[in-house]
Amino acid sequence: MDRGLRFFLFILLIIGLQIFISQPVMASDSNAPEAAEATHEGGDHAKEWHINDMIFGHINDANEYHLFEEVVFPLPCFLYSRTDGFTFFMSSALDHGHKAINGYVLDHGTVQKVKSSDFPTGEVSVGHITHEMKEGKEIGFVEYQGQTYELEGPSKIGQSTSFIDFSITKNVALMIIAALFLCWLFIGSANAYKKRPGQAPTGKQNLMEIFVNFIIDDVAKPMLGDKYMRFLPFLLTIFFFILALNLSGLIPFAPFGANVTGNITVTMALAIITFILVNINGNGNYWKHILWMPGLPVAMKLFMAPIEIMGIFIKPISLMIRLFANVTAGHIIIMSLVGLIFIFGNLGESIGGATAGAAIAVPFTLFMNLIEVIVGLIQAFIFTILAASYLGAATEESHH
């Protein structure tokens, strides 16, 4: 088999080995606190709730890196609300939900605000946080000096809250780390090319040459033709950023364990950038094809125009949903398979059951992790090649 394929399989093997070795780390992560809550409720309802907590605790964003029950890496929180102005604190100041600062409480790892306005500002100690289901949504209640106050949900997409959350959350921290890592990789390679021009590549250049040549020859040149250099930086950025984030999301320990590309706001940002770039660089030919498509009878032209205008928006939306759903579905499957171990072991009550569960779950989880590595690579490639195709369509000269 050719050298490129052999290299690809080698990288796959290394990542597969690493993920296999880190299985025990993933399985032991953060189940003790949820198990304590579950024993209060008991029965099948407890197990189902517990698995949901674990799965969505990994999928959703959080204001702290939660490793085991005690080992928690705090992250800075920047919050703004109209009543209290700017608030800044490290998430460790909220003491695992035992303290409230300006009405902000840490619940399930996310910062939430107390709803009523007569909650005291400044730092206070609060009691237990309980949860109830109201109309299918889980609402938290915090107890303070005998009274229970309702909490708004965390500030995420689809929910309106009275505060704006600018914090450095898990996802933001991982994006910064990935960006710094890519800068080191690329600036290092570029400097090496400048310092030793015309010689054989060494070190990082070898790795970069494979991927960059792949993007140039198989993505940029076929889609963009001769003017590919203009958009090549954008395509390389998109490809390596999405690839680095996809692969980091599969590594279970901090600081890598955050599900970034499975966060719809991140993919929405990438899709918006693509949308803006395509439509700013659209030449007359591009807009003519959308609004008054040449080569059709007039009735068809009028019929095609609204459909093509919808297409301007739907193409980036499909980019966003494709990446988000692929990555999130993969992570949910892996988390569910790991959760099988706990279901079989009756949440720590039966060692034999847990061993049987592990014997079943670990091979499946290893298999799913390998598939997720492949899917991560493919999804980065697909996003890049579709962005290149839209850019090519936008800058194409008419050829009649």
Place this chain on the structure above:
Amino acid sequence: MYSAIGAGLAAIGAGIGIGLIGKGGMEAIARQPEAVNDIRNNMLIVVAFVEAVALFAVVVSLIK
């Protein structure tokens, strides 16, 4: 509960679609083995499109 049924039906559609793409890809490779790289690239692109459509349905069932 109905959202799970919807997601399952979407998975059927994705399975059939990707299976057909794989069938076409395998036949093309069998006819012309030296074009394997081109065929593989195009097969992956079309698989991404088909899978995206199935994942639209999954996202709708997740939201519900």
